[in-house]
Amino acid sequence: MIIFRDKWKADAFKVILKKRWINLSKDELTYIGGDSQKLVSILQFDYGYPRKTAQRKVKNFWDSYSNSHV
Numbered sequence: 001m002i003i004f005r006d007k008w009k010a011d012a013f014k015v016i017l018k019k020r021w022i023n024l025s026k027d028e029l030t031y032i033g034g035d036s037q038k039l040v041s042i043l044q045f046d047y048g049y050p051r052k053t054a055q056r057k058v059k060n061f062w063d064s065y066s067n068s069h070v
Contacts, residue, residue, distance in 0.1 A: 013065075020061055023047070036062070 014029050017039075023046045032038045036058050043054040 016065065017061075021047070 018024050018029065021043065024042065028042050028046075032042065039058055040051065040054040043049050043057060044051060047054075049057065
């Protein structure tokens with residue numbers, strides 16, 4: 001799965017992530033720390049997504065983000 005640690009230091013990236021999943025708290029963003037698997041786990045818990053759905057949503061988010069920030 002995708003790890004986006006290199007982007008994590010940019011506050012703008014966290015803002016975009018927060019806009020996509022508005023329920024993410026500051027503590028959760030800190031916990032994620034750029035690890036996409038942690039984001040998947042939080043999406044499962046916060047949104048009730050099955051694991052595969054959460055993984056797909058994270059991948060789709062990353063693909064969209066990467067394509068728009070080339």
